[in-house]
Amino acid sequence: MFDSIPWISLLGGMLLGVSALLLMLVNGKTAGISGVVNGLITPTKGNVQWRLLFVGGMVLGGALAMTQFEIAAPDFAQIPFAALVVGGLLVGFGTRVANGCTSGHGICGIGRLSKRSILATLVFMLTAAITVYLRLH
Structure with missing residues (x-):
């Protein structure tokens, strides 16, 4: 079912939306990557852990998707x-x-x-x- 690009793109878009929604509902934070990474470069007290988990999840999620869906790395x-x-x-x-x-x-x-x-x-x-x-x- 997920062998075509439109399905994979739709699934990816849905996962991005759900991830952004969960981050907003659970943490009250916006999933803007530039802001997340900027907060790691110039950290404030108590504001680093969720950013590390978020960025780490993106890296691990990308690696998992590459292995499970046979997506070639650039x-x-x-x-x-x-x-x-x-x-x-x-x-x-x-x-x-x-x-x-x-x-x-x-x-x-x-x-x-x-x-x-x-x-x-x-x-x-x-x-x-x-x-x-x-x-x-």
Whole structure:
């Protein structure tokens, strides 16, 4: 049943939504990854454990999904190191300018009907579409 990409994508999206909802209901926290990781880099008292568990769960969940669904890991060796660095810096800059990342705005913010998050997500998607177009043409 789960042999096709649409089913796996639907399942992944549902799991992301449920995870974000549970984090909000149990901890009162938003599942914006940039904010979660930022809180690990500049920790405050009593605010680290849930972040470590959250990030650890993402890593373990990804590893489990790769083994159970035979998903291939990306081959970063094919991408020039400079492109990876520039891409990472641009994502970091965009995250700072947008005051959040795709998970914070796209999953949690849109779920709360935040106008700022809807606009940020539209900008993320438009930028991705333009980038793909430029890379392919």
